[in-house]
Amino acid sequence: MKLLDIKQALQAGELDARLAQVYGDDAVAAQRARYAAAMDSFAALYGTEREVSLFSVSGRSELSGNHTDHNHGCVVAASINLDIIAVASANDSGIIRVKSEGFGMDEVDISAYNAPDPAKYATSASIIAGMSAQFAASGLCTGGFDAYTTSDVLKGSGISSSAAFEDMIGNILNHLYNDGKVDNVEIAKMSQKAENLFFGKPCGLMDQVACAHGGIVAIDFADLSSPVIRGVPFDITGAGYALCIVNTGGNHADLTDDYASIPAEMKAVAAYFGKKVLREVDEADVIAAIPALREQLGDRAVLRALHFFAENKRVLAQTDALLSDDLDAFLSHVCASGQSSFCYLQNVYTTKAPDEQGLSLALCLAERVLGGKRAAWRVHGGGFAGTIQAFVPTALVPEFRAAMDAAFGQGACLPLHIRLQGACKIA
Secondary structure, three states, rough: OOOOHHHHHHHOOOOHHHHHHHHHHHHHHHHHHHHHHHHHHHHHHHHOEEEEEEEEEEEEEEEOOOOOOOHHEEEEEEEEEEEEEEHHHHOOOEEEEEEEOOOOOOEEEEEOOOOOHHHHHOOHHHHHHHHHHHHHHHHOOOOOEEEEEEEEOOOOOOOHHHHHHHHHHHHHHHHOOOOOOOOOEEEEEEEEHHHHHOOOOOOOOHHHHHHHHHEEEEOOOOOOOOOOEEEEOOOOOOOOOEEEHHHHOOOOOOHHOOOOOOOOHHHHHHHHHOOOOOOOHHHHHHHHHHHHHHHHHHHHHHHHHHHHHHHHHHHHHHHHHHHHOOOOHHHHHHHHHHHHHHHOHHHHHHOOOOOOHHHHHHHHHHHHOOOOOOOEEEEEOOOOOOEEEEEEEEEHHHHHHHHHHHOOOOOOOOEEEOOOOOOOEOO
16 A cells, blocks of 8 residues: 555554554554654655555563573563554665664665675664575565664663564565565574674574564573474463563663673583583583682683573573462562572673662662562663663552652653564554
8 A cells, every 4th residue: 555545544543453453452542643653754755655564563571581592591571562663665776775763864785785794783784784684595585675663662771672673674574575474483583693693793582582472472492493482371461560661771882792791601601511502501510610610711600600590490480480370479580580680690780880880779779669569670681781670569650660760760660561462564
């Protein structure tokens, strides 16, 4: 359909059922206005006579498994109601043009930029090129398109704006050039490769899968070529809780080395035993080798390895707790995960700037408000800056939000919902 026809259908309420399916009944009016505004922005850039499609990719929240995926561990994660949306139209130029709200236009000639270029690391153009290259390498169709995107997945928020953008490029290529036949998990795998190879960041696969899949998912990465993914049908909202993310406003700009050090140190411990990742190592062997590991790799590497083993067990326990509706056990493990992340994984603040400890402060305030209550809190996402996560009883949300907003600014606390749709085509 042409842009003006889809916009007319949208404003006439013809897409309301689809919007309600993705966002919930109470969000339809706001999303209708949001998509209409995005189409206006697309029209201003590319014209009104284009055949267009509308797309959405959710952000994600890691519920369990802090820094386990990159060593082939287990995680529980969920798609959330904050998302990136796109208006896109195929073109025959072989150039992908993406204008994201608040950013400049990216123009990528996918025939010329089809291999990693270190000079372009850490740019959105590198992700676009990387996703096109991954589709081509997988024997899938790729091609040019023009797109406008806007997102309420806050950058640096720990809810994976970068993974959502990667999945979005794959989502668009999937529907514009491959009839939507590519499974969302395959898109997630290609997104990870694009980030590793083209963007230059050694990330795991959890973020991309959680953004693309939808709902709560338990993921076992023992075999990266075929991760075991199962849905976990637990309704956190129905249980009387809000999933609150607190954005402390930390700066991620100089944290690549901090993030990279975690998988590197864990894999260094694995390499001591002739293995590639910790999932292949026996925990008892690590315990027995602590004196030699301390001397060769240092104490932090040992602590991070021990965190991995304990966290992997917690993921399984938390998955079982959700599947058996044992909320108390789940919340207890959330707090244990947070403590292990702070003390042993050590990803709550960077040693480069010990005076900047927004996450530490947020965790302290969460304990003051929620301590002794049937609640839980922990560092969220990659850590070092950004966000914490809290499971807050509905009745306590106003008090919790007031405390967090007072410390970190109005709107810092985001009560979220889990959505069942991950990467999808809206119309």
